[in-house]
Every structure is written in C-alpha cells, then in structure tokens.
C-alpha cells in the first residue's frame with residue numbers, strides 16, 4: 001500500500017484525460033490556463049482543431065500566450081521564435097539556424113461532449129485510453145446539457161470526498177436535494193480498479209424540491225442516490241426516482257421512472273484550486289429548453305452551496321493545532337484515496353523506469 005501524500009504539490013495522476021475547458025471557450029485566440037500546476041496555452045488552428053502547448057518559450061521562458069498567433073503557429077513576443085501546433089520550432093528570425101532543442105511540449109487534446117479534454121501524461125499513451133463513455137448520449141429520448149463550470153479555491157480531493165458522500169445533501173442542500181431519509185439511510189460501498197461507488201435506495205419518501213417538478217408521477221418515490229468517482233476525478237452522480245414500490249436494484253424501464261445522471265469533472269489547477277465542470281443528462285423532456293435552463297440554474301446554485309463549504313473546509317483543514325476526526329460516511333472517500341495513491345505511485349515507478 002502506498003503512503004503517498006496526495007496533497008503534496010505536483011501529486012497528480014497524469015496518464016489520463018482531464019477537462020481543460022468548455023470547447024466553446026477555446027477559439028482563435030490564445031488562452032493561458034494552469035492545469036495540474038503546469039502553464040499551458042490553448043488555441044484553435046484555422047481548421048478548428050485544438051492545440052495545447054506548454055506556455056513557455058524555451059529561450060527565456062516568456063509565456064507564449066504573450067506572443068501572437070500567425071496562422072496555425074504561435075510566435076514568441078520576445079525574439080520571435082515560432083512554433084507550430086505540435087510544438088516544433090519552425091522559425092528563428094534572429095539567426096540562420098533553428099536550434100535543435102527549440103521545441104515545447106505539445107499535449108494531446110480532443111473535443112468531446114462540448115468539452116476540451118487534455119492528456120497530461122506521456123503523450124504516446126493517450127491513444128490507448130478512451131475518454132469516458134456517456135451512456136445514451138445519442139439516444140433521442142435523453143438530453144445532455146451543455147454544462148457549466150466553476151472555480152473552487154479548494155484542493156480537488158475535498159471535492160472528491162463531497163461527491164462520494166450522499167449524506168451531505170441533508171445539510172448543504174436543504175432546499176434542493178435534501179429529503180427525509182438523506183441523513184441516515186445506510187450506504188453500500190463498491191470499490192473497483194476504476195474507483196468507488198457509494199449508493200443507497202431510499203424508499204417511499206416525497207421527492208426533494210429540486211426533483212419534485214421533474215418526476216412524472218405523483219406521491220412518494222423510491223429514490224436511488226448513486227455517487228461514483230472514477231479515476232482520476234470524474235464523479236458520476238445517478239439519481240433515479242420511481243413510484244413507491246417500483247424502486248430498488250430491479251427497477252425497470254417503466255416510463256414514469258425518472259433518471260438523471262450528473263457528470264462532474266474535476267481538474268486540479270494546483271493544490272489550492274480546482275476547476276469543476278459538469279453536464280446533466282436526463283431521460284425526459286429531451287426538447288424542452290426552458291426546463292433545461294431551470295435544471296442548469298438549479299444545479300449551479302447547488303454547486304455554489306458546495307463551493308462555499310469546500311473552500312471553508314480547505315482552509316479549516318490547514319489548521320494542524322486541533323485534531324480532526326473521521327466518520328463512517330468517509331469510508332468511500334478513504335477507499336478512493338487509497339486507489340488513487342496506488343495508481344500515482346505505480347505511474348511514478350513506470351516513469352522512473354523509462
């Protein structure tokens with residue numbers, strides 16, 4: 001078992017896809033971002049394909065994002081070294097020869113689900129690893145939202161903890177996701193190589209305020225809370241509401257069964273800050289943009305409630321003078337951290353052997 005400190009600077013799983021940005025926010029202008037503590041410049045070539053380069057000229061390390069785009073290439077704003085979208089230097093205007101070492105790291109990137117995904121590890125490994133598959137994403141009865149994002153001044157693992165903890169809704173989301181049964185119904189834990197699932201069925205309770213106008217039946221509901229986090233930090237939050245008596249592991253495809261899947265993608269900026277992206281996917285009202293907007297606004301308001309708590313937790317947990325305790329509800333989060341630590345340790349051993 002690894003005893004790696006997951007909160008130490010630079011401690012991230014690298015050979016995996018992270019979300020760098022909403023696709024719509026990367027255009028024909030350079031955009032400087034920081035991801036996993038690395039400075040990166042994003043832009044699009046004239047044909048629309050995305051580029052991600054290390055944001056530092058190999059001469060005096062001026063951020064390339066302070067230069068300018070020349071067609072598909074990027075020209076340093078200090079002495080004009082020019083790099084193509086693969087990071088190769090193609091022009092050195094102050095001398096005849098292009099120095100052999102004049103190149104910058106080029107990160108594999110691709111657009112999917114309206115998001116721009118970036119590979120932060122060994123570029124050669126990117127092609128063997130698919131981006132997460134969203135079930136039913138092209139199903140005509142389902143609707144996938146464009147999603148949104150927020151910046152949270154907290155270590156990403158405090159967000160992971162939160163997304164493996166269905167009980168917090170009873171206190172943090174009192175007016176949206178909370179309902180009777182969310183405080184004390186026991187949880188099932190399932191761990192795999194991919195990550196951890198904490199889930200439970202809550203039987204025969206009225207749906208909470210966020211879902212009450214969305215479900216397609218009256219009266220009490222059987223509710224599934226499925227909180228899953230997959231490596232590196234992708235949280236899949238499935239909600240099912242079935243008329244009371246129809247829920248449980250054998251829940252069928254009755255048209256009244258309401259399903260919503262919330263995909264949450266956490267990308268560490270550094271050990272103090274996290275980018276939080278999400279998409280919502282539901283099996284009803286595929287062509288109701290007003291409803292989509294209401295759901296998006298409701299989800300954003302709820303995630304703001306999490307943000308306020310998690311930023312305060314991040315600060316609070318820096319205080320070593322008083323002890324902190326674990327609770328039973330932390331079991332899933334602790335299991336996930338163990339899996340993550342083992343994977344990062346294995347990745348480091350593999351990288352050292354190259």
Ligand code: FES
Pocket residue numbers: 057058059060061062076077078079080081
């Ligand atoms: S710093 Fe970029 S060319 Fe000199």
Ligand SMILES: [Fe+2]
Pocket residue numbers: 162168169172173302303306
């Ligand atoms: Fe929450």
